[in-house]
Amino acid sequence: xxxxxxxxxxxxxxxxxxxxxxxxxxxxxxxxxxxxxxxxxxxxxxxxxxxxxxxxxxxxxxxxxxxxxxxxxxxxxxxxxxxxxxxxxxxxxxxxxxxxxxxxxxxxxxxxxxxxxxxxxxxxxxxxxxxxxxxxxxxxxxxxxxxxxxxxxxxxxxxxxxxxxxxxxxxxxxxxxxxxxxxxxxxxxxxxxxxxxxxxxxxxxxxxxxxxxxxxxxxxxxxxxxxxxxxxxxxxxxxxxxxxxxxxxxxxxxxxxxxxxxxxxxxxxxxxxxxxxxxxxxxxxxxxx
Numbered sequence: 001x002x003x004x005x006x007x008x009x010x011x012x013x014x015x016x017x018x019x020x021x022x023x024x025x026x027x028x029x030x031x032x033x034x035x036x037x038x039x040x041x042x043x044x045x046x047x048x049x050x051x052x053x054x055x056x057x058x059x060x061x062x063x064x065x066x067x068x069x070x071x072x073x074x075x076x077x078x079x080x081x082x083x084x085x086x087x088x089x090x091x092x093x094x095x096x097x098x099x100x101x102x103x104x105x106x107x108x109x110x111x112x113x114x115x116x117x118x119x120x121x122x123x124x125x126x127x128x129x130x131x132x133x134x135x136x137x138x139x140x141x142x143x144x145x146x147x148x149x150x151x152x153x154x155x156x157x158x159x160x161x162x163x164x165x166x167x168x169x170x171x172x173x174x175x176x177x178x179x180x181x182x183x184x185x186x187x188x189x190x191x192x193x194x195x196x197x198x199x200x201x202x203x204x205x206x207x208x209x210x211x212x213x214x215x216x217x218x219x220x221x222x223x224x225x226x227x228x229x230x231x232x233x234x235x236x237x238x239x240x241x242x243x244x245x246x247x248x249x250x251x252x253x254x255x256x257x258x259x260x261x262x263x264x265x266x267x268x269x270x271x272x273x274x275x276x277x278x279x280x281x282x283x284x285x286x287x288x289x
Contacts, residue, residue, distance in 0.1 A: 056140035081120035096137035128154035185229030203244035242274030
């Protein structure tokens with residue numbers, strides 16, 4: 001697609017193309033001609049969109065801060081859902097999971113051997129020693145944000161604590177691997193190496209994703225793989241990095257009754273941390289965490 005250099009740029013900045021994305025597009029075209037996978041224009045965010053996504057992320061972060069303050073042994077995962085739902089609504093925002101493809105709640109709560117997509121319930125009580133992932137996603141003025149944190153309740157075993165800590169390290173290794181004009185595969189390679197060096201496995205059935213204007217956009221972010229492979233990362237891309245790391249094998253199964261919750265096949269523990277990041281001219285900005 002070719003644009004007139006004196007027309008307004010395709011990105012919606014209202015700046016002339018030659019002063020906005022013209023050089024950027026030339027670089028993309030050059031890389032494409034060399035056989036690299038490059039992002040399409042529709043997943044590159046402009047400044048206005050980025051600012052709106054930042055506002056959504058502020059609410060998302062505040063929700064997770066509130067959960068961190070309130071979460072305790074003896075509460076149910078439904079109590080967590082109520083905290084998330086009520087606060088999100090109070091900010092004029094919408095919990096993105098609620099009703100998404102039929103998901104019945106406002107947040108995902110995944111405990112111990114649950115990998116992801118745990119459905120809150122008044123029957124599930126948090127116990128001493130549990131490790132819990134709370135995954136919050138927010139829509140504010142039509143813009144999406146997404147992040148999750150692990151919480152360790154009471155007397156958590158050393159094995160569980162180590163898994164939670166190494167998983168967070170994996171997330172940050174992944175973030176450190178993000179470089180403008182680098183490769184998407186660098187993220188997965190960094191995460192996989194750190195997980196496997198610590199004797200863990202990386203879940204392969206789920207990954208991170210582009211986000212901002214929709215809940216799930218391109219690209220799909222693998223948490224395993226090879227360096228210098230995959231889509232070229234460019235400034236203006238926003239996506240989640242959310243490694244799910246298992247104590248045992250990465251094999252999993254999904255609850256047949258609810259169709260959502262995924263569990264480790266071997267019953268061993270799983271942990272996950274998720275941040276939403278923006279690729280910038282010189283690195284990354286963490287928007288939601």
